[in-house]
Amino acid sequence: MSAVADWRPCASQEALLQRARMLALVREFFSLRGVQEQQTPCVASTTVSDPNIESISTTVGYLQTSPEFHMKRLLAAYRQDIFQLGKVFRAHEAGKRHLLEFTLLEWYRIHFDWRSLAEEVCELIEYLSAGLRLLSRAIFIPYRDAFMDAVHLDPLEVSEFELRQQADDLGLVDSKSFTRDQLLDFIFSHKVAAVFPVNCVTVVHHYPASQAALARLDPDCKELALRFECYIGDVELANGYSELADASEQLQRFKTDNQKRIEENKTPVAINLQLLAALKHGLPDCSGVALGLDRLLQYLTSSDSISQVVSFTGHNA
């Protein structure tokens, strides 16, 4: 028996109403602040080098996993605060909080440091929650402190052996095959974030330099990066940085990523030369953040699965 997937939407009418409302409120929020809405391509000839993200290729290019590179090129050219409600695509991501195709609300603020932007993220979440969920004041905590509070180990100093033991205790299978950063990540998501309060935003900041992604390193402490993440409970909602503007350092990070890809038997990706050229021209001093809009809506509507807040998804799109 071959069943035809249901023609009906995945989300209820109420959930879609909330979605429409949220999109309108996002636009209102940024309009009041002079942040311009822009749209960048969904398909391009290059893609991210992050070894943990798998891009989908089509016959005409890669589906973009994030609008970051295009938005930075816009920033370098026109120096205007911008935001985007972008559809992004990541292969093999499907679960209660993951969709192959999802919406990232991404925005950049010139002359904002990471903290000002993180505060703006909290303001936005509060703006969007009005009438749906009551949130208490946001908590700001350095990555290192959060880790030590929950695990009683210093993430910057602890040995790989001890990390592996922690991971084993938490039920990680084959912990020997994990790198130090992967172990930190696993422990953070399973033990540290697991106890974050569910009625307010927790902003974790100053990630270890090895997990900087595209964030600038802390000039006062090169072991740390000016990267932050916003959680509500153990749900990751946003990831932001004081953006890296140095072209040569960006090139170095691309190379390191590719090296990791090769080590993990993944194909390296072509270096994004246009981004490097934009950085060389000059990226204004800015901070940027990407927020998972579907996940935020999932939280606000208390939906068990992310598929309950999108019109159609994977199995019946």
Next chain:
Amino acid sequence: MATYNTNDFRAGLKLLLDGEPYNIIENEFVKPGKGQAFNRVRLRNLKTGRVVDRTFKSGEAVEGADVVDVEMQFLYSDGEFWHFMEPSTFEQHAASANAVGDVAQWIKDQDKCQITLYNGEPLSVTAPNFVELRITKTDPGIKGDTATGGSKPAVVETGATVKVPLFVDEGEIIKIDTRTGYYVSRVKET
């Protein structure tokens, strides 16, 4: 035995972990922000029954366990082993007292049971949800005797003891829920 990728994980899949057979109860895909994706899985040890939580790196290969559920007929017990037969192949399997467990008290010959085979050997036996057994011994219930709570013990043909209502007599056939061990109803003999 086949190897599975974490992408294949779903409830009901049988895996080999630390040399023991497990059944997946729940499988959840988890991916922290900029990191490695994981599969958070809840599993039941098919030997001990214990439920554990384990996290696997997404994309990893995991060994499957050779576990199959086969419907078989109970033949007889020699006290040490309980003998079952696959009705289609006539193949016989001997299940130890450990594998049979509590089920032993409910089954009589010809009864159809679900046998879980691990590497070809009976790992556990599941009785049908309901069985009908004849009462071999019970006291006649005295009408109005509610001091005992309206029930009395009865021994059935397999040797098990069940609490039955006072109006049920010796020689009658009763229906029992094997999952709880409770009397359900009388069965009319045709």
